[in-house]
Amino acid sequence: MSLSLRLVLILGSALLLVYTFHKVKKAHVQITDTVFWIVVAVFLVLIAIFPQIVYFFSKLLQVQSPANLVFAFIIAILLVRSFLSSMRISQLSNRVNELSQEVALREKELRDQINRNQGK
């Protein structure tokens, strides 16, 4: 891993951390949802400072360039993360749909009740 890649990792992680804290402060994101990003940022800083970790695993997995292992790893994490997000969106949209159905059914009931009372 070149020195410049390590510097970019550190800089990028620092920016990610600052941005995350900023968004928490403005309440744009829930604290629970930032855990992932903070862990990722800390992890990237870690491998930038101690590239030996990456060297060890690239030897183990017979990856020629340690930088490629870093990229592959980040891509894998992002894929998992994106699948989890997609799952969450599905669940949320189901709940929104259920809520609007419920609102519609209750509004209908209310309207019927009002009509019945007026009829009397």
Place this chain on the structure above:
Amino acid sequence: MEWLSPYLGEHEEFVFDYLVVNDGSFDNTRKICRDNGYRFLDLPINTGLTSGFRAGMKYAYSHGYDYVIQFDADGQHDPQYLLPMAQSALAEQADIVIGSRFVNAKKKLTMRMIGSNFLAAMINVTAHQKIADPTSGMRLYGRKLIERFAKDDEYSPEPDTVAFAIRQGAKVVEVPVTMAERFGGTSYLSAAKSAMYMMRMGLSILFFQWVRKA
């Protein structure tokens, strides 16, 4: 609505009711329904076909209806077929009756018909029944399916649910109908979306059948 009303009320052994579902539409649907005192469900936001239909099914389920017919409001579906569909459901003890355009008539070879044939083949492979018109939007559902729709968000008024229902032991029959070109609105299946739709349906019919809960 004036078009539909002669077919409502008592007809032979059935009493027909209607329910308009306004799925968060921004056109005049809400106002028209209110002004005329129609029976309608008013969803606060647009939630899509499946969800809008499920709202109607929840209503039908809690009010104890025996059959529900999914009926498009854009003029495609002809109310004169409501009675034959209901009669067929009763006579054949069917759980789903599809208002089919192709029981007798031949399909023309258009892109849409290729898609229709594709879905029919999928259903035939997985559920072992030939459905002439799987994409018909005019379907009758019996009490058993009304309950499933009311309780399970994976039940959509789409071909994959028909295939799934057959595999679950539902009896599906088809009744010949004719359909007009819609007089209002646009199909939610635009050209670009229909490829996605076919892929979704194909995957759902072929693979996700086995992991769906009954």
